[in-house]
Amino acid sequence: MPPEKTLRRHALSIFRAALRAANPEHAVEAALALLPLNRYRRIFVVGAGKASAAMAHAAESVLGARITAGSINTKDGHLARLRRIELNESSHPVPDQRGVDGARRIAAIASSAAQDDLVICLISGGASALLPLPAAPITLSQKQQTTRLLLACGATIHELNAVRKHLSAIKGGQLARLAAPATVLSLLLSDVVGDPLDVIGSGPTAPDSSTFQTAWDVVCKYALQSKLPPAVRSHLQSGLAGGIPDTPKSGDPCFRRTANRIVGSNRIAVDACAARAKALGYRPMVLSTTIEGETRDVAAMHAAIAREVVASRRPARPPLCLISGGETTVTIKGNGLGGRNQEFALAAALALEGVPGVLVFSAGTDGTDGPTPAAGAMADGATVARAAALNLPAAAFLARNDSYRLFAPLGDLVTTGPTGTNVMDIRLLLIR
């Protein structure tokens, strides 16, 4: 029966295990360590994403002089010291010409690979924006204008992706087609719920299930036919008429020697939490790694499960560590300062007011939570009373989405600094 302070120390220790498991350098090193290098004549490294520099650094440390050439697109300031792989800084989340130039170089390297060669592709969060290569003659600004038109109509992310993949020369499996007949090994750090290969970084090496017809149907659904830039419209119509090859589908020969491997993900991080919790003496129980939805309702349901454990030792007996992953959303109603993880902790604190022996922890694996310097926060059954003693009414802070200003004076923020990775959020409920 560890006291409350120990629960907090344990939660931090369990979260650190998640960060280690999601570390992009460790993940790439482990994935490449057992590669049968002598099977390949030349090895190329390409990729894009906010963690691509760290991933490329790991590739260099394992492969060293075996790397013939390489090029990756990274976000401004997200750097690493590389010797053989070119590093192209570019803009995120709005792509720019530097990103296009880098993507063209990456496409050229992939195209140069031959039958006996290996192309290692390193993809992490942000790759969609960091690997822009509009299909000629479409320009970057025409592609962006199309995106804005779709967003303004309320198109879903799936609809948006179907159109964008069909305006790209590299997304939706087309990087794998450029690299064929070389072997392609894509190592993916997933920041998408459920780890869908065709969504992470817009799936440059994964089969695409959408078609030119899908893309055109989206355009027609929102009646954008005449509003599209003419180059975009004529590209989609050529594709529809069979004048341009569609993105490669599952079963396409270009995927015969392509492997997509998730090396970092929320699931992998959650597994590491479960192992660490077990080592600390808790029964680990993973609820789900795909939790989305409005943060305060998700928090209330987590709290309801914790209350049930306290009241009736169900769904499992304490000492228990409930673990959940994914990424929730916050509908902003006030002008407060906070993030989804701090709001989760605050909403759970209200639902667990006065309940003894339960610690709530929620933090983002990227080390940031909303526009705050914290990664998340911790709370327990005494949080609301401790805040009230400081004249901080918890319900009012939650009502205006002001979780940061409540947890900061309580000293209950979780602060890690930038972690160099992003596999969404980790939520823990420790129950003794």
Next chain:
Amino acid sequence: MPPEKTLRRHALSIFRAALRAANPEHAVEAALALLPLNRYRRIFVVGAGKASAAMAHAAESVLGARITAGSINTKDGHLARLRRIELNESSHPVPDQRGVDGARRIAAIASSAAQDDLVICLISGGASALLPLPAAPITLSQKQQTTRLLLACGATIHELNAVRKHLSAIKGGQLARLAAPATVLSLLLSDVVGDPLDVIGSGPTAPDSSTFQTAWDVVCKYALQSKLPPAVRSHLQSGLAGGIPDTPKSGDPCFRRTANRIVGSNRIAVDACAARAKALGYRPMVLSTTIEGETRDVAAMHAAIAREVVASRRPARPPLCLISGGETTVTIKGNGLGGRNQEFALAAALALEGVPGVLVFSAGTDGTDGPTPAAGAMADGATVARAAALNLPAAAFLARNDSYRLFAPLGDLVTTGPTGTNVMDIRLLLIR
């Protein structure tokens, strides 16, 4: 590995087990069967609630001629054939004079009980409105006016209850005080999340933690001092000055021989579900009996757990029956027809589209769900596609809260008719 049809049959069978466990007649019979009747000189039966007639009927069938006298308040039309206990029909949810007359009779019977007597008190959902007894000289209409004033200011249910208990002559433990020094056995059918004794039926036989000061603080918080009916204001101020005894607190001598026993509740119903699921070959896992929150988010989290089971056999291996209780809310956004249980099934169906081997079930134990003739609905990974084939776009139906009009044509409604009980909702996810 039962096929989908079997999953549906099993879900209905598990729900029926919940209804049996929450049956008010069975519950009262079981609670009274072992009573040492020869210890008491006289036995009185009082009570209120929508199920009080059924509960009184059970009391008569066990106690028969041992009942000296009795009186219960029930909702119009919620009747049973009684021989010894008077049945007072009255208005719900807005109380009326018939309710006051009945409550006065109930108070008189309780007051007549002596040291060696037993007062059995039968409380079920609706008792707050069905047992109105304003403290003299406050009138029913003055009390109702006070309630309306508080509601209009946005007072919480806890604030409302603190004030109302202090305008009543019977709520907040005062029925137990009237009956002292007799033994009081309260049998409660709980329709409140978490089964708090002081909230169910406004706790006529339970210690009250609120005081006249609490009540007056609420009045001041909403600046209602001068807006209250004068009789209400002067009653609260007399109480504040010590001129009227406060509601009895925990430790008050009047509770020395008082027992409050929950004989029907969501937890009891959920336990019965778990036992039935186990008998049918499922691993039962109770998530929580206190789940509240916005229905579609709660549904999404249930679906996320089910997806995790399918993907990684966590938090437990199939065949699994996830069970949760409580009562969610729906923020109405459209002009559709439905209820929280049907909306739960619809939101879960969207979140589980295409996922095989998962059946979702949600229904109200009172047999009704919103203004529809159904108690709830069932759904699975094929529901969205089956609806689409009938030209019923599931997402659009959810957006306008129109779950009934989707499930009715699919034949996936759960229909039980009135069940005579109410222990909130039961949600099941069967995963094979």
